[in-house]
Amino acid sequence: MKMVMAVVPRDETESVIQALVAAGHTATFIEGRGGVLRQAKKLLFIAVKSEDLGQVLTIIQENCHFQARAESGGLAREQPASGPALVTADLGGTPVFVWDLDRFEIY
Numbered sequence: 001m002k003m004v005m006a007v008v009p010r011d012e013t014e015s016v017i018q019a020l021v022a023a024g025h026t027a028t029f030i031e032g033r034g035g036v037l038r039q040a041k042k043l044l045f046i047a048v049k050s051e052d053l054g055q056v057l058t059i060i061q062e063n064c065h066f067q068a069r070a071e072s073g074g075l076a077r078e079q080p081a082s083g084p085a086l087v088t089a090d091l092g093g094t095p096v097f098v099w100d101l102d103r104f105e106i107y
Helices: 010-022 050-063
Strands: 002-009 028-034 039-048 066-072 086-092 096-100
Touching: 002 010, 002 050, 010 028, 010 039, 010 050, 039 050, 050 096
Parallel strands: none
Antiparallel strands: 002 039, 002 096, 028 039, 066 086
16 A cells, blocks of 8 residues: 655645546545745645556646746846846645555544
8 A cells, every 4th residue: 555645736636636536546635835935735645555556646647737937026136237036936736745554444
């Protein structure tokens, strides 16, 4: 067995969970915030048989999207006075962690 933890942007969580359920998997989630901009995230925990790991990872990949957004910042000290420096922050994207489960029980 494997445990998958995916840190999913809140607006993409429902599509991930629906796709997982349609494929016969389940997920438990908790809410959190993280990243440079403290975006709302949901941490999905998915216990999966080792042979089904690839399917679960594909579902997550197909339902989550990476975006980058450039925000204008103030003038950097090293920059000439010709214009503001751009600050780029990554938005979206889903880090996924996988580890072995030695034991899995439901009480």
